[in-house]
Amino acid sequence: MxxxxxxxxxxxxxxxxxxxxxxxxxxxxxxxxxxxxxxxxxxxxxxxxxxxxxxxxxxxxxxxxxxxxxxxxxxxxxxxxxxxxxxxxxxxxxxxxxxxxxxxxxxxxxxxxxxxxxxxxxxxxxxxxxxxxxxxxxxxxxxxxxxxxxxxxxxxxxxxxxxxxxxxxxxxxxxxxxxxxxGGADVVIDADLPMRGCDEEEVMRRLALTGLVGGHSGVDIHKERGNANRLLVRALRALEEYDIRLVDYHGGTLRNALPREAFATIVVNESHLPALEATLAELQALYRDELAGVDDGVTLTLSPGELSCDEAEALTDTATDLLVAALHASPYGIERMSVEVPGVVETSNNLGVVTLENGRFHLCALVRSLRDSATRNLADRFTALFGLIGARTRVENGYPxxxxxxxxxxxxxxxxxxxxxxxxxxxxxxxxxxxxxxxxxxxxxxxxxxxxxxxxxxxxxxxxxxxxxxxxxxxxxxxxxxxxxxxxxxx
The missing domain is CATH 3.40.630.10 (Zn peptidases)
Structure with missing residues (x-):
């Protein structure tokens, strides 16, 4: 070969x-x-x-x-x-x-x-x-x-x-x-979130964010490329007015690679589908405008879920709202440019891997900095933020x-x-x-x-x-x- x-x-x-x-x-x-x-x-x-x-x-x-x-x-x-x-x-x-x-x-x-x-x-x-x-x-x-x-x-x-x-x-x-x-460290967050069954009028749909270039979470972090986790969570945030609830989520595969794809299964009242689909079409146009020349292929799609509503549970309304809000507020990207070394990123973070399965939430972010103190501080911000929804945080694999x-x-x-x-x-x-x-x-x-x-x-x-x-x-x-x-x- x-x-x-x-x-x-x-x-x-x-x-x-x-x-x-x-x-x-x-x-x-x-x-x-x-x-x-x-x-x-x-x-x-x-x-x-x-x-x-x-x-x-x-x-x-x-x-x-x-x-x-x-x-x-x-x-x-x-x-x-x-x-x-x-x-x-x-x-x-x-x-x-x-x-x-x-x-x-x-x-x-x-x-x-x-x-x-x-x-x-x-x-x-x-x-x-x-x-x-x-x-x-x-x-x-x-x-x-x-x-x-x-x-x-x-x-x-x-x-x-x-x-x-x-x-x-x-x-x-x-x-x-x-x-x-x-230097850097992995910020690992886990939580067990409450779930309940589907309402009679709810249907299941699968939301996909695809078509991004991706890249290295360090050397490409300043190139303004899209992050599939950030963009899909932003879409979920925009869909909250339709009372969606999360069934599962899978975004990114490596904490040191910019996520190129992310997928979420939601349940939503069937009567809201036409408005929800229109909102997604507007979001896709907005994403392509914002990422023009960088990630022109970004695509948002909605398709039927793999399971029926009587076969699966979704997060409760409150758990969905809190999780989406925490992810939406998470630090991401360039935190600070270096003063000592002009043109070089000093501190950044990548939302590399996010999953939700059967109510178990997991996030792995990679924090990088030329200053070890800044790495610790940014990791602590994750701890403070996700502590508000009862999540457990640990910082591991730190290196100077x-x-x-x-x-x-x-x-x-x-x-x-x-x-x-x-x-x-x-x-x-x-x-x-x-x-x-x-x-x-x-x-x-x-x-x-x-x-x-x-x-x-x-x-x-x-x-x-x-x-x-x-x-x-x-x-x-x-x-x-x-x-x-x-x-x-x-x-």
């Missing part, structure tokens, strides 16, 4: 990326890939081990004569976001990805591509097997479950890694190098941000080599996303770190794609940096 990748350049990177495309690697299900990489390392004669959390390390000794050169850690995560279009059924636990090239870009048919962070992993593997550059000791660190919980980085053993420089290969644009990132260090010798070296290799100095950036550098740096404070990578667009959505030419540029800069550090020259 994906044999066409073997015709692309640089061949070693694409060959390894083909292995990743052919090996399912959903978060929490990376075991098959870990075993595949261990077998590859054995065939290459490279040492490998795992820490107590299952993170994989593959080591390559220094080229003879370079043993005293500071060691390098090449770091990436093995898992990928698993998103597929509704019309493209895909078993992410068993099926390989189906990739294709179009106009210089690599895509996957109807699913995420896994270039985030598969290309970084592939480049690290390619460095491990290259024999045309002199280098110091190299460790390739491959972490687990980055996309869902940062579990691998959070559980990384202290005192295990030996290198001095860490190259995180998980950024997504050419001509840029990252020296800082946001990565404090920028603009005077790093590693950064100076990278900037020089980028200029020499590609003819331009890179832009130095801070990213509003949860790179693992902040977590790793808290465990290994002596490390100097930077993050860079090829061009990836649409990460965390089925529109994910990578520019093939940028992978060649990424590879050239990475090889040059490893070789330059290996030379022992000053930055």
């Amino acid at each position: 994906n044999d066409h990748l073997l015709t692309l350049s640089p061949e070693p990177v694409w060959r390894h990326f083909r292995t990743l495309c052919n090996t399912p690697r959903a978060s929490g299900h990376e075991a098959r890939l870990v075993e595949t990489l261990e077998q590859w390392a054995d065939a290459q004669g490279l040492a490998h081990d795992r820490d107590s959390s299952g993170n994989l390390r593959i080591r390559k000794p220094a080229t003879p004569g370079c043993e005293s050169v500071p060691g390098i850690i090449l770091q990436g995560h093995l898992d990928m976001v698993t998103q597929a279009n509704a019309d493209r059924p895909h078993d992410f636990l068993n099926d390989p990805l189906d990739t294709y090239v179009d106009a210089g870009w690599l895509h996957a048919r109807g699913t995420t591509l896994g270039a985030d962070n598969g290309l970084g992993v592939a480049a690290a593997l390619a460095i491990l097997e290259t024999d045309d550059i002199a280098h110091g000791p190299i460790e390739a660190l491959f972490t687990l479950e980055e996309e869902t919980s940062m579990k691998g980085a959070l559980g990384l053993d202290e005192g295990w890694l030996e290198g001095r420089y860490l190259l995180n290969l998980d950024s997504e644009d050419r001509g840029e190098v990252y020296i800082g990132c946001a 941000g990565w404090t920028p260090s603009a005077d790093s010798a590693l950064l100076a070296r990278f900037k020089r080599l980028h200029q020499e290799t590609l003819g331009q100095e890179p832009a130095v950036k801070v990213i509003h996303a949860g790179l693992e550098c902040g977590i790793i740096g808290s465990k290994y404070p002596q490390l100097e770190m930077i993050s860079f990578g090829p061009v990836i667009r649409g990460a965390h959505s089925p529109t994910e794609r990578t520019e093939i030419a940028s992978v060649e540029e990424f590879w050239r800069v990475l090889k040059a940096l490893v070789a330059d550090i290996g030379s022992g020259r000053a930055a």
Whole structure:
């Protein structure tokens, strides 16, 4: 499968990326890939081990004569976001990805591509097997479950890694190098809400909000894209005048992906249907006007429910009103822009996953900030708000941000080599996303770190794609940096 990748350049990177495309690697299900990489390392004669959390390390000794050169850690995560279009059924636990090239870009048919962070992993593997550059000791660190919980980085053993420089290969644009990132935490809310049976005159209808672009909840949060949960809840709020009651709700699948679709089943007095349908038509026109040029495909549809009213219960009138009001008032999007780093989002939140089933409500939001205090404050606002409807809130999977260090010798070296290799100095950036550098740096404070990578667009959505030419540029800069550090020259 994906044999066409073997015709692309640089061949070693694409060959390894083909292995990743052919090996399912959903978060929490990376075991098959870990075993595949261990077998590859054995065939290459490279040492490998795992820490107590299952993170994989593959080591390559220094080229003879370079043993005293500071060691390098090449770091990436093995898992990928698993998103597929509704019309493209895909078993992410068993099926390989189906990739294709179009106009210089690599895509996957109807699913995420896994270039985030598969290309970084592939480049690290390619460095491990290259024999045309002199280098110091190299460790390739491959972490687990980055996309869902940062579990691998959070559980990384202290005192295990030996290198001095860490190259995180998980950024997504050419001509840029990252020296800082946001921290974050998951806000998880649960509640058991009262229900009752349907009235004789009520009918069941299914409301769907579809057609959004989606994207990464950090790096795309400032692009004003629609959030299916926000838009569907807004519609439910507008329909309250028709005395609707909620039966169920399902919106979003990942807390770090902007929800593209959301669905709700409601009961409503049959006599209100004509007015309700007219209101939905007006809302769809309003949404398309508000999201013009960003989410032109946004669509609101109403269809018969899958069950009849005598087969299901709905929330009580009061429970419906309180839940919709709380969701409608929830924090979302950009909370504050950074003053210290102009143009960068400081604090934000994504309403990633919302469900209601048999009266059990669940919400998972991802709060991000360059300031840990702002993360805590925004999480507490959720606690205060949903406490008003009797919900239980917990904050978990918290991880620290990565404090920028603009005077790093590693950064100076990278900037020089980028200029020499590609003819331009890179832009130095801070990213509003949860790179693992902040977590790793808290465990290994002596490390100097930077993050860079090829061009990836649409990460965390089925529109994910990578520019093939940028992978060649990424590879050239990475090889040059490893070789330059290996030379022992000053930055």
